[in-house]
Amino acid sequence: MIINENLEYAVIGKFSYGWPDIQELRNLIPKQCELKGECKIGLLSNRHVLIRATLLEDYVHLLSKSAFYITQRNWSFPMRTLKWDPMFNPDEETTTTIAWISFPSLPPNFFGKETVFSFAVAVEKPLQVDMATRNQTRPSCARVKVEVDLLKKFPK
Incomplete structure (x- = not known):
């Protein structure tokens, strides 16, 4: 089911201090995180987005940095990335x-x-x-x- 739902290379983006509109994030994240393949981005909770990468290279890249800074109109939003897990709970930190x-x-x-x-x-x-x-x-x-x-x- 994970492969059928394109979750094999899924990553969670966590915004602790606000974030741009989800429509804008769909454009900003691939460019500013320098993703090479396609990805789908959706709102997961009030602080988390689900990023469904299509390439292993993008998955590794997203998880390899401690934080990305998503910039919009002279404002920078730190986004931490976490490995997605089917049992993801937004109230718990990943291990x-x-x-x-x-x-x-x-x-x-x-x-x-x-x-x-x-x-x-x-x-x-x-x-x-x-x-x-x-x-x-x-x-x-x-x-x-x-x-x-x-x-x-x-x-x-």
């Missing part, structure tokens, strides 16, 4: 975030995306390798961006 994990001293023959992802899945859901890992320009360390639930126990 999921995005983090980089590193694999120092990993032999270069293990730098392929699939291999790095297979290591990263021990921590949580891998999303993307960094450019230096992908291009193999930093053979001393591989890095991968993962979704992490901060309440879960991390492996050693």
Whole structure:
């Protein structure tokens, strides 16, 4: 159902100090957050909007920054982004975030995306390798961006 409803790459935008009209947000967010694909934006609650991105790249980008500043007529509205969850409750903070994990001293023959992802899945859901890992320009360390639930126990 999540895929059928285009919620696979859904993100919540949280505005704590007011926000522009929803119609204007539909134009401002894709441009000012530098989204590459299409997205649908709808009002979720009195402070939250649901952003349904169509590209994994946009999903990762939205969750990777601590805040975006949506500017309209010389006014700036901070928007924090949170991972959407089917059990989302606007009165509770999310425990999921995005983090980089590193694999120092990993032999270069293990730098392929699939291999790095297979290591990263021990921590949580891998999303993307960094450019230096992908291009193999930093053979001393591989890095991968993962979704992490901060309440879960991390492996050693």
